[in-house]
Amino acid sequence: MDTLEHSEASELTAMAEAGAAYADATGTLVEVDATAAALLGAAAADIVGTAVADRLAVVEGQGWDGGDSGALARWQGVAVVRGSDPPRRLLVARLRLPGAASVWSFKDASAEERRRAKLTSRLMALDASFSGIAMADTAGALTYVNASFLEMWGHASADEVLGRSATDFWVAPEEAATVLQRTLRGAGWRGELVALRADGEEFIVELSASLITDGAGAPIAVLGSFVDVTERHRATSARRSEQERLRQAVRVAHLGIFDHDHRADSVYWSARQRAIYGFTADEEVTLEKFLACVHPDDLERIGGAVARAHSSASDGLFDAEHRILRRDGAVRWVKTRSQTFFDEDRALVRTVGAVMDVTEERRAADERERLQVRLAHAQRLESIGLLAGGVAHDFNNMLAVILGNAELMRTRVVHDALLAEDLADVVVAAEHARDVTRQLLTFSRRQVVEARPIAVNDVLGKATSALGRLLGEDVVLEFLPGDDLWTIEMDPSQLEHVLMNLATNARDAMPRGGRITVETANVRIDESYCRNEVGFEPGDYVLLVVSDTGTGMDPETVERVFEPFFTTKEMGHGTGLGLSTVHGIVTQAHGIVHVGSEPGVGTTFKIYLPRLDVDGLPALFVDDATAVVEPGTVLLVEDEPLVRKMTTAMLSSLGLTVIVAQNPHEALEVAGGDAHVDLLLTDVVMPEMSGPTLRQRVGAVRPTLPVLFMSGYAPNIVVHHGVLDDVQLLQKPFTLRDLAAAIRSARGDA
Missing domain, CATH: 3.40.50.2300 (Response regulator)
Incomplete structure (x- = not known):
């Protein structure tokens, strides 16, 4: 083999990824690397000089006759190493070189088959994965997708997506392109994107992207894993909405929330709970501190209720209203409801609950009760007034007969002085009785009055001047008239009568002397005040206040003070009609009378008389001192x-x-x-x-x-x-x- 051929063969051998060998034109091995020698089961020196056909027996593949002559230029197949036990299967590839020499490549078929099996297993796992799997080449074109990916995006087959850009499947393709480029740079990416189904529906995907490289670290593909998190987002959104609604409801209801973890012995109080009890934001809270805030008068009851709720034999429910003492000393009413939970052994686990400040509601309830009592009292006085009016009517008819006949008889006995004197006594007695019935009529608001516009300060000023001489030297009468007092409509004599009765009552309540103060002022009553006071209507009133420093009255006496014939004075020292007359006069004038008293302190009467907004009524008739009329x-x-x-x-x-x-x-x-x-x-x-x-x-x-x-x-x-x-x-x-x-x-x- 010449130098060029050998050089080319050596280069091919060096570039081979498996065991490699070089054979001449006759099929004799002239060069074997260490990997090939190991796969062929002998030392390289022993292999060189032997024929390939002596080392391998073809199992799979065609066109190889054991030598090189006449064989295909390229060949690959599976051969068994001769003499190996157990038989070693090799993947064999041959490339004929110019000049009939050849290069051989050997791989362990068992390892390759295992690798392929592993790869096949992985591909099957990818296909069976619930997560969507896709692979794109470095240009971003999809080269592989699994069944979950197709189902997730709503495609029937892989043919619909393979070869398309990986950025085509998203609502915002530019975001997907950014993810792809970042992954290709080796950074990888994990996050959420909004995907677009084949039918145009949007859904949210959690994407994990990673880069696949070759042995040299060069990028060859991008692998993506996808999870549809749309329902999770919906559930999370619904949960957040529910939590927000709960927070808003708690906020609107002004509820305080607490959570006591008995195992960890830790207590959580919400900001509202702390505000109700007067705790700072960073102050530690314990069950003992809670009980220390309970009002002493309620502590035994609430402590027992807490103990029962924490008892393993109970249902764990606590529901109570009680008072608390805030850190600033204020007393508040709270309504607490909680549930204690136990484990399977009935051991304490946790207690959760809510607290509402119901102080204003309690005050309103107490006020309603007070108004109901006052209304019942007013109705009772009304009933008594109706009875008194009826009695006065019948009694007046009898008095009319007595008084009229007595006067007629007096005109007929002018010559009998003794009889005339007796008849005069009858007339005086009848007139006194008439005065009593008129007081009853005043109480029942059936007395006829001559109402006209009056200046209250003028009438009271004259009346107090006269009263000062009647009350005695040990009683100081002080008149404090208000400025620019409004005009009212009332019978001036009845206003004087009101002051007279209140002043004499005050004097009798001060046996050792004292002070009576008469004050007047303009007041404006609004609707909010009227809602809490029986009988009031919004508007302008002239306020008359008569107060004393006398012995005062207990609540039971105040409750009955306006009833006719009710008196605390000794027998013979009062008819019990004075204050009932005051009540009748004031009510008849569309006014309101309130009384406040405390034993040992004194009594204050407040009389509200409506400001005049209509002309005064005319007098009933003009009186005359003579008993003479024209004939008719x-x-x-x-x-x-x-x-x-x-x-x-x-x-x-x-x-x-x-x-x-x-x-x-x-x-x-x-x-x-x-x-x-x-x-x-x-x-x-x-x-x-x-x-x-x-x-x-x-x-x-x-x-x-x-x-x-x-x-x-x-x-x-x-x-x-x-x-x-x-x-x-x-x-x-x-x-x-x-x-x-x-x-x-x-x-x-x-």
């Missing part, structure tokens, strides 16, 4: 026989002609006839028809006929809260002078 005819309608008889006599004594009707129907017959009538005098409350209805019926036939009502009390059909609707009313019982003045006013006599 009166149609008298009265269903009570004794009152009817007495009133007839009184009218006759005034020189008036009287037509008597026992009921409204008789009066209508008279009014429909030809009889001359100057005045209709009728009772208000009658069984068959009320006085106002009778006036309306009579007015239909005699529209100009004056009408004068008389009543033992003024019900709502005549009086709205005690203020007359442009009618003339004579209050029973009445004197001759009262009767004469009312008739003159009703007829408009000069």
